[in-house]
Amino acid sequence: MSRKKQAQGAVCPCESGRPYRDCCEPYHQGAAAPTPEALMRSRYSAYALRLSLYLLATWHPSTRPPPDEVDLGETRTAWLGLRIVRSGQSGEEEGIVEFVARYRVGGASAVRLHETSRFVREHGAWFYVDGVIKSN
Numbered sequence: 001m002s003r004k005k006q007a008q009g010a011v012c013p014c015e016s017g018r019p020y021r022d023c024c025e026p027y028h029q030g031a032a033a034p035t036p037e038a039l040m041r042s043r044y045s046a047y048a049l050r051l052s053l054y055l056l057a058t059w060h061p062s063t064r065p066p067p068d069e070v071d072l073g074e075t076r077t078a079w080l081g082l083r084i085v086r087s088g089q090s091g092e093e094e095g096i097v098e099f100v101a102r103y104r105v106g107g108a109s110a111v112r113l114h115e116t117s118r119f120v121r122e123h124g125a126w127f128y129v130d131g132v133i134k135s136n
Contacts, residue, residue: 013048014041015082028054032126036095036119037087039126044101047072048079060120060127076106085114095119095126 012023024045033039039058046054052070059065085098098116105111117131 012041013045013079013082016041020045032124033058035087036089036097036117036126037084039119039128040084040087040097040099040117041082043128044079044082044099047101050075058126058128060122060129063128063130077103078105079103080110093121095121 010020012018012020012025014024016023024042027033027038027042028046028049028051033042043055043058046052046058050072052067052072055070055072056064056067080102082102083100085100087095087097089095096116096118099114101113101115102110103113114134115131116134118129119126120129121127
């Protein structure tokens, strides 16, 4: 069974507390995320579910990597959780989300990724532009 099929009846990987089908799945199926935070959560879930096409589609064209360079981590990567530190918008077209994501590769110790991501809205859709990783 695919990771996406497993997730459909479960709590969403983004840790919103809502079922996947009512949280990130609609965005993964083409609905536009209404806020930068919703897009960030759906992108985290896409990493957890290994949905590289979604990640590419929601990456701003000016910073989007080539498809073969989207790093989903090894197949042994387990995404352990997401915590939103802060999120906000400056106007209608720009936003930021600071988050901490935790993951583990194989049996190694868990790793924390602390990033402040930048988003822009164009033609009614939010896109991830880039992020600044904070050292732990």
